Amino acid sequence: MSDDHILSVDSLMMRFGGIVAVNSLSFTAERRKITALIGPNGAGKTTVFNCITGFYRPSGGALRLTHDDGRSFQLERLGDFRISKLAKVARTFQNIRLFPGMTALENLMVAQHNALMRASGLTFLGLIGAPSWRQAEERAIDLARTWLDRVGLLPRADDAAGNLPYGDQRRLEIARAMCTEPALLCLDEPAAGLNARESGGLNELLLSIRDLGTSILLIEHDMSVVMEISDHVVVMDYGVKIAEGSPQAVRDDPKVIAAYLGADEEEAIAVMESGT
Amino acid sequence: MSANPVRPSPAPQTSGAAFIFKKALISAGVALVLFSLMIGVRTEAGPQGGLIYWTRFGDLAALVATVFGGSIIVELLRQWWGPVDSERIVPKPVQAAMSFAGRWLAPALLVFAFLIPVIFYNQRYILDLSILVLTYVMLGWGLNVVVGLAGLLDLGYVAFYAVGAYSYALLATNFGLSFWVCLPLAGILAAFWGVLLGFPVLRLRGDYLAIVTLAFGEIIRLVIINWQSLTGGPNGVSGIPRPTLFGIPLDNSDDGLAAKLGIDFSPTHRIIFLFYLILALALVTNWVTIRLRRLPIGRAWEALREDEVACRALGINVTTTKLTAFATGAMFGGFAGAFFATRQGFISPESFTFQESALVLAIVVLGGMGSQLGVALAAVTMIGGFELFRGLDQYRMLFFGMAMVVLMIWRPRGLIGHRAPTVFLERNQAISSDLVKEGHG
Numbered sequence: 001m002s003d004d005h006i007l008s009v010d011s012l013m014m015r016f017g018g019i020v021a022v023n024s025l026s027f028t029a030e031r032r033k034i035t036a037l038i039g040p041n042g043a044g045k046t047t048v049f050n051c052i053t054g055f056y057r058p059s060g061g062a063l064r065l066t067h068d069d070g071r072s073f074q075l076e077r078l079g080d081f082r083i084s085k086l087a088k089v090a091r092t093f094q095n096i097r098l099f100p101g102m103t104a105l106e107n108l109m110v111a112q113h114n115a116l117m118r119a120s121g122l123t124f125l126g127l128i129g130a131p132s133w134r135q136a137e138e139r140a141i142d143l144a145r146t147w148l149d150r151v152g153l154l155p156r157a158d159d160a161a162g163n164l165p166y167g168d169q170r171r172l173e174i175a176r177a178m179c180t181e182p183a184l185l186c187l188d189e190p191a192a193g194l195n196a197r198e199s200g201g202l203n204e205l206l207l208s209i210r211d212l213g214t215s216i217l218l219i220e221h222d223m224s225v226v227m228e229i230s231d232h233v234v235v236m237d238y239g240v241k242i243a244e245g246s247p248q249a250v251r252d253d254p255k256v257i258a259a260y261l262g263a264d265e266e267e268a269i270a271v272m273e274s275g276t
Numbered sequence: 277m278s279a280n281p282v283r284p285s286p287a288p289q290t291s292g293a294a295f296i297f298k299k300a301l302i303s304a305g306v307a308l309v310l311f312s313l314m315i316g317v318r319t320e321a322g323p324q325g326g327l328i329y330w331t332r333f334g335d336l337a338a339l340v341a342t343v344f345g346g347s348i349i350v351e352l353l354r355q356w357w358g359p360v361d362s363e364r365i366v367p368k369p370v371q372a373a374m375s376f377a378g379r380w381l382a383p384a385l386l387v388f389a390f391l392i393p394v395i396f397y398n399q400r401y402i403l404d405l406s407i408l409v410l411t412y413v414m415l416g417w418g419l420n421v422v423v424g425l426a427g428l429l430d431l432g433y434v435a436f437y438a439v440g441a442y443s444y445a446l447l448a449t450n451f452g453l454s455f456w457v458c459l460p461l462a463g464i465l466a467a468f469w470g471v472l473l474g475f476p477v478l479r480l481r482g483d484y485l486a487i488v489t490l491a492f493g494e495i496i497r498l499v500i501i502n503w504q505s506l507t508g509g510p511n512g513v514s515g516i517p518r519p520t521l522f523g524i525p526l527d528n529s530d531d532g533l534a535a536k537l538g539i540d541f542s543p544t545h546r547i548i549f550l551f552y553l554i555l556a557l558a559l560v561t562n563w564v565t566i567r568l569r570r571l572p573i574g575r576a577w578e579a580l581r582e583d584e585v586a587c588r589a590l591g592i593n594v595t596t597t598k599l600t601a602f603a604t605g606a607m608f609g610g611f612a613g614a615f616f617a618t619r620q621g622f623i624s625p626e627s628f629t630f631q632e633s634a635l636v637l638a639i640v641v642l643g644g645m646g647s648q649l650g651v652a653l654a655a656v657t658m659i660g661g662f663e664l665f666r667g668l669d670q671y672r673m674l675f676f677g678m679a680m681v682v683l684m685i686w687r688p689r690g691l692i693g694h695r696a697p698t699v700f701l702e703r704n705q706a707i708s709s710d711l712v713k714e715g716h717g
Contacts, residue, residue, distance in 0.1 A: 084591030099582035101712030116572035126571040162711035
C-alpha cells in the first residue's frame with residue numbers, strides 16, 4: 001500500500017439478511033485530497049459510510065486507515081466510538097444531528113470531549129478547579145472560537161443550535177466534526193438542502209479544510225459540488241463500484257450516465273453524442 | 277420540535293351557545309353511559325350467595341347533571357382564556373419583576389434556609405418538616421443528574437436511598453463505625469449498585485429502561501425484606517446511632533455538646549444539628565452537580581440526552597458516560613439514605629417503596645428536568661403541599677393530584693423549563709424548553 005493513501009477500502013462487504021448492500025467494494029482515498037462517493041439513491045453510499053465510521057460492522061473486507069505518522073488502524077475491528085476517538089475519523093449526518101438544546105459553542109465543546117476528559121483528570125482535577133484544567137478549557141474554547149469563525153458562526157456562538165437556520169446548522173455540524181481534530185472527515189451529503197450561494201460557500205469551506213491538512217471523504221448528490229471540489233470520484237450503483245477517476249473522466253463515463261439516467265449504456269452514448 | 281403544529285384558525289361555531297350546549301350534551305351522554313352501571317346499579321352478594329341489586333338513579337342523575345354543568349363552565353372558561361398555547365403579551369414591568377425575582381430567588385431561598393432554625397427555634401414541627409423537605413431536595417438533586425441531565429428515566433431511585441440507609445445502619449450497629457466514616461462508604465456502596473444496575477440497562481431506552489429500573493427498585497426492597505439474618509427483614513434495623521459533632525455526642529451526658537459548652541441541654545440541639553447536616557449535604561450535592569455540568573463529563577451527559585448517535589460519532593464512550601451518570605446519582609441517593617437512617621434511628625423496608633421513587637421523580641419532572649432551582653422549588657411545593665392539605669383528610673390526594681395536573685398543563689416542562697448554557701462567549705442566554713430534549717434513555 002502506498003503511503004499517501006489515508007483510507008484504503010478492500011473488498012468491503014455488507015449484508016443485511018439476504019440483501020447485499022455493498023458487494024466487494026474497493027477504493028482508496030488519498031491523503032489531503034477530497035474523495036467523493038457518488039451514485040444513485042440506494043446505491044449503498046451511506047452504508048459504506050456507516051461501515052467506515054463504525055455504525056455498522058462490515059460482513060467482510062478490510063478498512064485500513066493510516067495516519068500521517070504511519071500508525072494504521074483496521075477500522076472494521078475498532079467499532080463504535082473508538083473509530084472517532086483513536087483513528088480520528090469524524091463524520092456528519094445526512095439529516096443533521098446537532099445537540100439542539102445546547103448552544104453552538106457547547107456543541108463544539110462536546111466534540112472535544114476526549115481531549116478535555118484527559119485534561120480534567122477524568123473529572124477529578126476539574127472538580128477542584130486545577131489550573132491545568134482551566135488552561136485546557138481556555139484552549140478548547142479558543143479552538144471552538146476558531147472554528148466558529150471559520151464557518152462564519154461566531155456572532156451566533158451563544159445561540160441554541162436548534163434555533164440556527166438550516167444552512168448554519170450544516171456548517172456547525174462540520175465545525176463540530178472538525179473540533180475532534182480528525183485525520184479523515186466523512187461528510188454525508190453536506191450540500192443537501194442548501195441554495196446555490198450557500199453551496200458555493202460550502203465548497204470554499206471544504207477546500208479550506210483540505211488545505212489545512214484534513215482528508216475528506218464525501219457523499220454528494222449535488223454534482224456542482226462534486227465536480228468543482230473533488231480530486232477523485234468513486235461511483236457506486238447497486239452496491240458495486242462502476243467507475244472511478246477524476247471528476248471529468250467520471251462525468252463522461254457512459255456507465256455512470258446510464259446508472260444516473262436509468263438507461264442502458266448504448267442509449268446513454270446516444271444521448272451524449274446528440275447532446276454535446 | 278422545530279416547526280410549530282399548524283393550528284386551524286378558530287372556527288366560528290366554537291363561540292356559539294348551541295356549540296357549548298351540544299358539547300355539554302355529549303359529555304353528559306358519555307357520563308350517563310359510564311356511570312349508569314358504575315353508580316346507577318349497585319350489586320352485592322346476598323345472604324344465600326345469590327346476587328342482589330338495587331338502583332340509585334338519583335345519584336346517577338346528580339352526577340350526569342354535574343358533568344353537564346361542569347362541561348358548560350369549562351367551555352366558557354376556555355373561551356374566555358383563548359387558545360392554550362398562544363403567545364401572551366406580558367407587560368414590561370411584570371417581565372422586569374419576574375426577571376428580578378428569578379435572579380434573587382435562589383440566594384433568598386438559601387439565606388432563608390440558613391435562618392430557619394433561628395426563626396423557628398421553638399417550633400419542632402416546622403424544623404422536622406424542613407429536614408424532610410431538604411431530604412427530598414437532596415434526593416431530587418441526585419436524581420436530576422440521571423433524569424434531568426443524562427435523560428435516563430429511572431423509576432427505581434429509592435433503591436440507592438435504601439442501600440445508603442442500610443449501609444450506614446448495618447455498619448454502625450454491627451461494627452460500631454461512626455456516621456462520618458459510614459457516610460462516604462454509604463455513598464460508595466450506592467454508587468457501586470448504581471453501576472451494577474447500569475450495566476444490564478445500557479442498551480435499553482425510554483419505557484424499557486423505566487421498567488427495568490422499576491424492577492431493580494423492587495428487587496432491592498424484596499431482598500431487604502427476605503434477607504432476615506442480615507437486615508432484620510420486615511422488622512427493620514433499630515438502635516441506629518445518632519450522628520455526633522466530630523465525636524461529641526449531642527445528648528445530655530457529661531461529655532455531650534451541651535455540657536461541654538456549658539449550656540442547658542435541649543433536644544432541639546440535635547434537630548438543629550440534623551437540619552444543618554442535611555442542608556450541608558444538599559448544598560454539596562448542588563455544588564458538585566453545578567460543577568459537573570461545566571466539566572466534559574456533564575456536557576457529555578447532556579449531549580447524550582440530546583442525541584446519543586451524534587455522541588458516538590464524536591468519540592464519546594456512551595457506556596461509561598451512562599454508567600457515571602447512574603453512579604453519581606446513586607451516590608447522592610446513598611448519602612441521603614445514610615442521613616435518613618441516622619435521623620430516624622430506625623429503618624425498615626416500608627420506607628423504601630415505589631411511592632418514594634415516584635415522589636422523587638415527580639419532584640424532578642415538576643421542577644423542570646435539569647434545573648437545580650426548579651427541583652428545589654418543586655420539593656418545597658410537593659412536600660410542603662402534602663402538609664398544607666393535611667386538613668382535607670381523605671380529599672388530600674384528590675386536591676394534590678388536581679394541583680399537579682393544572683401545574684403540568686400550565687407549565688408542561690416543569691416550573692423552570694429553560695436551560696442555562698454551561699459556557700458562553702458573550703451572552704449568557706437561557707435556552708427555550710422547546711429546543712431541549714427530554715431524553716429517551
